């Protein structure tokens with residue numbers, strides 16, 4: 406790394422799926438000054454508070470991984486909140502970073518920002534090339550504004566602000582609340598609860614035909630540190646695995662790990678979302694970075710983590726799953742309560 410390990414690094418959203426993985430990776434690499442602030446002490450939607458915090462703490466590097474995030478249901482039912490919260494958070498953190506002279510900022514965009522009918526796999530050039538997916542338009546508009554802010558701040562102020570566009574992510578610290586989670590943790594929880602309750606059927610939203618790309622979050626964190634170190638250009642960079650998986654295939658893999666005897670019942674009255682979405686990752690590959698964690702390996706690690714949160718490590722061990730692995734990095738040393746402590750993961 407050319408980034409100084411004594412640099413002050415602020416991870417906004419450190420309790421979340423992405424932020425916690427970035428913190429794990431930073432610790433693993435040896436960064437000594439990782440700055441975090443719980444939402445209860447710093448609401449990133451509040452401009453004055455954000456600016457004051459930046460003036461007091463003077464970070465050198467910023468990973469902007471905070472935001473209001475969720476699956477199809479949360480996105481489509483709470484569009485105003487997704488648009489407002491994310492616009493405010495991104496604008497406040499980016500502007501405060503400029504004002505205090507942050508050396509470099511990495512903004513987390515999302516593959517959801519690309520048009521609904523983008524050519525697949527989606528290249529970086531598809532941004533703003535067509536209408537958005539209506540079910541997450543509010544979120545997408547905010548994320549697009551964040552991506553463009555980074556480029557405009559570079560153009561107008563000379564700020565070294567970059568943007569990564571991750572595909573669907575999963576892993577430790579994911580949100581398993583069925584009301585607001587993404588498809589992968591929702592499926593994992595549904596299969597788990599069916600197994601615990603002795604139910605032989607699991608209902609899954611949609612037809613199973615939609616195709617997505619799923620990336621283990623510790624791979625994403627690794628790519629973020631890589632980009633922070635090596636990428637200083639305008640324009641966002643896609644981050645993904647380059648591997649497409651249908652929801653039916655994903656459900657099948659999760660069933661094998663969690664509840665192999667279950668029958669899957671498709672609820673086709675529910676929306677599928679975009680028919681296909683996977684990212685063209687050739688720009689990132691050209692820079693020298695590729696993802697390493699196979700989906701089945703990542704799913705097993707995630708389920709081990711989930712069981713650990715519910716019942717402790719013995720349950721994961723008893724199920725033949727382990728929390729280890731070079732990329733896992735979960736060390737149980739979170740400064741804040743884990744997401745699982747705070748959300749409704751516990752199955753009664």
Ligand SMILES: NC(=O)c1ccc[n+]([C@@H]2O[C@H](COP(=O)([O-])OP(=O)(O)OC[C@H]3O[C@@H](n4cnc5c(N)ncnc54)[C@H](OP(=O)(O)O)[C@@H]3O)[C@@H](O)[C@H]2O)c1
Nearest residue numbers: 418420421422423444448449471472474513515571573574
């Ligand atoms: N998850 C994915 O599949 C995915 C895919 C592509 C891109 N991304 C991007 O990655 C970023 C992080 O996503 P994630 O999945 O890690 O989300 P997440 O798990 O929900 O974490 C979001 C984090 O942001 C914090 N936060 C939210 N509102 C805040 C506020 N007003 N003030 C301070 N902190 C606030 C949350 O704090 P609390 O802990 O207090 O709730 C949480 O730590 C987002 O920008 C998202 O667009 C995610």
